Amino acid sequence: MPSPQPQTPQSPDRVHNLPMELLEAGWRRFWSRREGREYFYNKFTGKNTWEMPVLGSSPPSFHDPLGIQTDNPGSGPAAGQAAMRRTTSMDEHPLSPTAMSAMNFRGHSWDFTVSTNAVIYERLPSLMVPPLNDVELLRAKLTDKLRQHYEELCKSREGVDAPAESFNFWLLERIFKDKGHDPMLPSDCDPPVSPILFDEIINEIPIRLVRVRYLVDARQQLVRYAEAAKKMVESRNVPPESRKVVKWQCEDALKWIRTQPYCSLDSYKERLEHLKKQCGAHVLAAAKPSVEGICTKLYTRAKEAVKKIHEQQWEILKEHHIGEPPSLRPPAVRKVNCYPAQLVIPSPRLPTVEFNRDPKITRLRYKGEMMEINTSYIQKLDHLYRLNCHDDKQLLNFPQRTWCLLRRYQTFFGLNRMEGEFFQRSLPIPVLQVLQEQFGVTFECFASPLNCYFKQYCSLFLDTDGYFGSRGPFQDFRPISGSFQAFPPPCDVAIEAMVKHVEVS
Numbered sequence: 001m002p003s004p005q006p007q008t009p010q011s012p013d014r015v016h017n018l019p020m021e022l023l024e025a026g027w028r029r030f031w032s033r034r035e036g037r038e039y040f041y042n043k044f045t046g047k048n049t050w051e052m053p054v055l056g057s058s059p060p061s062f063h064d065p066l067g068i069q070t071d072n073p074g075s076g077p078a079a080g081q082a083a084m085r086r087t088t089s090m091d092e093h094p095l096s097p098t099a100m101s102a103m104n105f106r107g108h109s110w111d112f113t114v115s116t117n118a119v120i121y122e123r124l125p126s127l128m129v130p131p132l133n134d135v136e137l138l139r140a141k142l143t144d145k146l147r148q149h150y151e152e153l154c155k156s157r158e159g160v161d162a163p164a165e166s167f168n169f170w171l172l173e174r175i176f177k178d179k180g181h182d183p184m185l186p187s188d189c190d191p192p193v194s195p196i197l198f199d200e201i202i203n204e205i206p207i208r209l210v211r212v213r214y215l216v217d218a219r220q221q222l223v224r225y226a227e228a229a230k231k232m233v234e235s236r237n238v239p240p241e242s243r244k245v246v247k248w249q250c251e252d253a254l255k256w257i258r259t260q261p262y263c264s265l266d267s268y269k270e271r272l273e274h275l276k277k278q279c280g281a282h283v284l285a286a287a288k289p290s291v292e293g294i295c296t297k298l299y300t301r302a303k304e305a306v307k308k309i310h311e312q313q314w315e316i317l318k319e320h321h322i323g324e325p326p327s328l329r330p331p332a333v334r335k336v337n338c339y340p341a342q343l344v345i346p347s348p349r350l351p352t353v354e355f356n357r358d359p360k361i362t363r364l365r366y367k368g369e370m371m372e373i374n375t376s377y378i379q380k381l382d383h384l385y386r387l388n389c390h391d392d393k394q395l396l397n398f399p400q401r402t403w404c405l406l407r408r409y410q411t412f413f414g415l416n417r418m419e420g421e422f423f424q425r426s427l428p429i430p431v432l433q434v435l436q437e438q439f440g441v442t443f444e445c446f447a448s449p450l451n452c453y454f455k456q457y458c459s460l461f462l463d464t465d466g467y468f469g470s471r472g473p474f475q476d477f478r479p480i481s482g483s484f485q486a487f488p489p490p491c492d493v494a495i496e497a498m499v500k501h502v503e504v505s
Helices: 020-024 088-092 097-101 133-158 166-177 195-202 215-235 240-259 265-319 375-388 398-413 429-439 462-468 492-504
Strands: 027-032 037-042 119-121 335-337 354-357 361-366 369-374
Touching: 020 027, 133 166, 133 265, 133 398, 166 195, 166 398, 166 492, 195 265, 215 240, 215 265, 240 265, 361 375, 361 398, 369 375, 369 398, 375 398, 375 462, 398 462
Parallel strands: none
Antiparallel strands: 027 037, 119 335, 354 361, 361 369
């Protein structure tokens, strides 16, 4: 005779079918399908129990699950205190005690069960300031102003649109060369004129040349180049000899177009190459001072922005009685398995971030700034945070630090949709699996918490990514042994920096 199946409760709201004191303390009642019985889960502390909690032993009642409590934990919340965050999925599907112990750290695009074989010498923790929500808001605002100022400079000084992705390439190049204390914006670079930004703008002068496939397009491009080059030397302070050469070559090209209406596509291309060869050096000399001025102006504005960010950072830290870190003694010289980046400066109490998780999209809002992310990737970030963050075992700061992480990368990528997407390119998952199985690869040298496959990786931003397992920037990573995969962004600066660092290390 088959054993009777356990009956699930028939209450229309069994989750909140508890005394008011327990509900205020964060306890909820759930049904475990695996075990066939009820269990109790505290949404504030993350604790689980099979038995109903005793009122006297329940956590104090507070309405700030992110850890922002009053000085007296036993007292109720002060008037005007922030409301509880919305955690819809946490209320409906928390992990039971059995599931918590058997958490699966594998996903469709990651495998965090692979242990690292990377060995390093024990290192000092970083002196960087931990991520702060208000500081990230300020950094995003100042960076957006920098982008707009750069576009205005290109338009007003050279009459061209800012080259696509050129600002992102400039940020990436400066990150590899900068010695300042801001993780993203440059403040201490030599030289101040960025070679990659200079080349990007020069390629737009007098016009951007594109590969053409049709006869009409080739003819129009030759006409536009000749007219733009002629106009440029007439309006700039250039030597008379240069002005004479460029004007003669451009007029000769325009005359050739009028007298040869039935030329082939190759003839137009050859004529354009000849015109570029004759005029290119003179056009470059005419544009060089102005373009260098754009690069210098942008770098100066970035330094001013870094100063404002630095001042706000320490203003917030001093409000929480956090001062400059003491000087650190070098650690003992010993080999250890590679571990996540660590910060010396403690994190202050972080403000409330509204956290709303839906089946497909999770939204995090702070002061009107909404960050959206696929819910499956929130699960990935949750796994990384549990595995690597050691100062927040109860995940009270997880929403705030996740918001800072998403805000940082959104600021870095740019304002437009799909802008900066090449920074997040990675190898296909089957390739990474083969590298791990056949070559023992356990470490990614260029990744982020959003696109990493292994739980150990290097990324651009140590301060925001360290809580999610980052070992810091690759240029600061010096392993002794291990098996690594390096797939840098498709940028000459990143590739050259990678090769140089590998050869030196």
